[in-house]
Amino acid sequence: MGSQYFSLFDMAICAVPALSIGLWQLVSVNREIRRDKQASRELPESAALPESAPLPERSGHPVRQHRLDDR
Numbered sequence: 001m002g003s004q005y006f007s008l009f010d011m012a013i014c015a016v017p018a019l020s021i022g023l024w025q026l027v028s029v030n031r032e033i034r035r036d037k038q039a040s041r042e043l044p045e046s047a048a049l050p051e052s053a054p055l056p057e058r059s060g061h062p063v064r065q066h067r068l069d070d071r
Helices: 003-042
Strands: none
């Protein structure tokens, strides 16, 4: 096998798993975001937390105190 084909084969061995894992992570994160949005839509108004209440899974900051809470 020539050195040109060997290098292409070597790049394919490295690139295919890396791209596969990256694609799987992208699909997984998008799926989780979609589930979170769906769960927040199904949450009844009476179960909503007040604005100043800390979220249980976060660091204890009030809701919407930081930019990342608005997502």
